[in-house]
Amino acid sequence: MLLTQAMDEFLLYLQVERNYSQNTLISYEYDLKTLQDFLIRHNRSLQLEDLIPSTVRRYIQEMVLKYELKPRTMARKISCLKSLSRYCLKERFITVDFMAGIELPKHDNKLPVYMTLSELQMLFRFLEQDQGRFALRNHLMFKLLPSTGMRRQELVDLTWQQVNLDNMTVKVFGKGKKERLLPLHPMVHKLFIDYRGSLLAYQIHPEEPVFRNKYGEKLNGRGLHSIFKDTIEKSGLPPKRFSLHHMRHTFATLLLQENKENVDIRTLQELLGHESLATTSIYTHVDFEQKRKAIHSFHLDK
Structure with a gap:
């Protein structure tokens, strides 16, 4: 069997049987093509x-030395190939694991970039006074993201049947088409009502x-x-520092x-739609980092 045929079978399996998102499939296809x-x-x-x-x-050596891929990017490519190899072994396309002994590169677990409360409020102040054509x-959109934690793709895929303004909830479909129900913050609920009222019947x-260009x-x-x-940028924040995922x-x-006092790590896991609690635990590290800074700024030696 040609590698190309195995790749096609693998991607079809991920799409049909595993319900992977289109963005994930595109990333896997790109990694396999390299x-x-x-x-x-x-x-x-x-x-x-x-x-x-x-x-x-x-292949890994060339990617690292010639193309200077970072450990995190290389880890993603290796994970993709490991998944392909497991699939091929399961389907008996091969009898020997071509990823045997190949480990993921170690990389620093950097703390996630996020807006401080004052920075987020700065963004909100701009949104509230904006008079542009698409201001509403x-x-x-930019109050819904940081008040629900939904992913970018989840937001653009929203249809009106997923929004229940009576119950103040929105249903989203995450990775693997997994469904979760998110409560709407009162400020966002009012915006939804105003926004819906500005649209044509159809x-x-x-x-x-829900959202159109x-x-x-x-x-x-x-x-x-x-x-x-x-x-x-218009709100006065540095556009190169923040991305949609940072919301x-x-x-x-x-x-x-x-x-x-009202949020535990498992509640946060459910809100974010993480499969593993370990993924969510990075945010407890962020909270600890804030505690560390507070202690270090406590000058007792004066």
């Missing part, structure tokens, strides 16, 4: 059964997208990113810092 391109450049066999650990190690839409049909079409992730960067970090961090 291995295929490496084999072609170096005149290596494209037969799946000819792929062995030493060849994969050469942007106001809702635009609030249950199957229609300037052409009236469904807003996509790239468009949302562009709007966010423009909004951040998710902001939600989790501030929720723990400002409301820890």
Whole structure:
């Protein structure tokens, strides 16, 4: 079997049986293609059964030394190849694990970047006074993200049938199409009502997208990113420092810092839609870092 055929079968499996998102599938396809391109450049066999650990190690070496890929990026590529190898073994496409003995590179677990409460309030003040054509839409989007912790893709995929303004909830579909129900903050609930009232009748049909671009079409992730960067800059915050994913970090961090008596780590895990509690635990590290800074600023030696 050719590697290309195995890759196609693997990606189809992830899409149909595992319900992976389109963004994840695109990332996996890209990572797999970099291995295929490496084999072609170096005149290596494209037969799946000819792929062995030493060849994969050469590929990793080239990615790191020639293309200077960072450990975190390399870890993602290796994880992708390990998943492919497990799938091929399970389907009996191969009898030998071509990822045997290959470990993920160690990398620093950096604390997530997030907005402080004052920075978030600075963004909110701009949204509240903005008079632009899409001010109401942007106001809702950029208060919805840091008040629910939903992912960028979850926001752009929202349809009106997922929004229940009577119960003040929004249903989102996360990774693997896993469903979770998120409560709406009262300030966002009011914005939803105002925003819905500004739309045409057909635009609030249950199957229609909640957020549209300037052409009236469904807003996509790239468009949302562009709007966010423009909004951040106009609010007076540095656009290069914050990304849309940092809004998710902001939600989790501030929720723990400002409301820890009502929020435990498992509640946060459910709100964020994390499969593993270990993924959510990074935010307890953030909270501890704040404690460390507080202690270190406590000058007792004067």
